[in-house]
Amino acid sequence: MTTADEGAGLRERKKRMTRQALRTAAVRLFAERSPASVTVEEICAEAGVSPRTFFNYFDSKEETLLPFTRDTYEEVAGRVRARPPEEEPLEAVRAVVEQSIARAVAGDTWRQEAALLRANPQVLQRGMVAARTLNLALRDGLGERTGRGADDPYVRLVAAVSVTAVHVAVNVWQGSAEERDISQVLAEAFDGIERGLTPPPE
Template identity: 35%
Template sequence: MVSGEREPGLRERKKARTRAELRHAAVALALEHGPSAVTVPEICAAAGVSPRTFFNYFDSKEEPLFAWDSWLSREATARLARRPADEDTLTALRNAMQETLPGVGTSGDWPARRKLLTTHPELVGRLAQNLHHMEDLLAGALAERLSVPPSSLYPQLAAGAAVSALRASFVAWDPDTGQSGLAALLDRSFDLFTAGLLDGGGQGTGRRNRREPEKISDGDVEIP
């Protein structure tokens, strides 16, 4: 938890626990029976809640399968907006995402979610939409931070790179390494793209062509 943030109260912790139980039940049932065959009452029975409670948290039976993505998008964007104004853009993005990671859920949820997406590729389109939405939110927050239009090149590019770094970190992550392992991969991802993505991540012996970075202008903001 970031210094200065209050601990969640009992009601908030109970709501988070219920949401996690619904998410876990939805993923487990979708793996067992296939996403299209699972019903809301079945998810509720597995989680021990009523359908009315379910719809207090989610609008459809598919939403729990992507609850992480929606939460990550909102939380990372909110934390980016709270980063110090004198922090450079990429550092602010890195720190906002690192602050968000502890809330993504227990490591035991992720192998099941990864297996579900692999087994049912029809779900990948929804995941891609969620990632694109996250890029849009981050680009908007960056544009406001830099006082440029959201469609400007730099916010779009920086947001896309940050989301790609997050996605690559999750793909490479071994959940057995816990949150610290995921955080280390995210740091490494940011290090790699800020260094210009050297061949092999700077670990191989391939030929590298490097130039000194040129300064470009994005609106009224000079971007190194």
């Protein structure tokens, strides 16, 4: 490993630590009060960083509860580009999206984040920004992977239906009366797309 690689790895670890510190601070404050009554400045004070640093990672305080942010754009696009070449475009995108959700669920604060999302459905309105970020990242990754470019209609379609799968899964998960595994709900959404939207077996 070169010195440049080591430096890049260290920077990425520091970014992950800072991102997680902000998430943890936000979750604790949101749980104590409510997302509406907590300010970005309070989150930053709790995490020991400046508001300027906060906005390097998130566009809003609500985004701290969501798995896809502006800060993760290049990571998602890069992971799509790096998937095995034999995978079909939708297969590659599905793997990346499912891995991202699985990583979010495995995080130390996921249970608290999930409870806050369930208790504060208005937070998901900010998810529109996250959805746009995810869409653009998938388009960029697929555009390069396929050689078609990010504005190709097929590339845009695969990205759009994948983002829709995430949107549907999150809303089904949040609205379910019983506790469900969001990763399983997401898998069911992608399964439906891969079946060509034919009804699932009874």
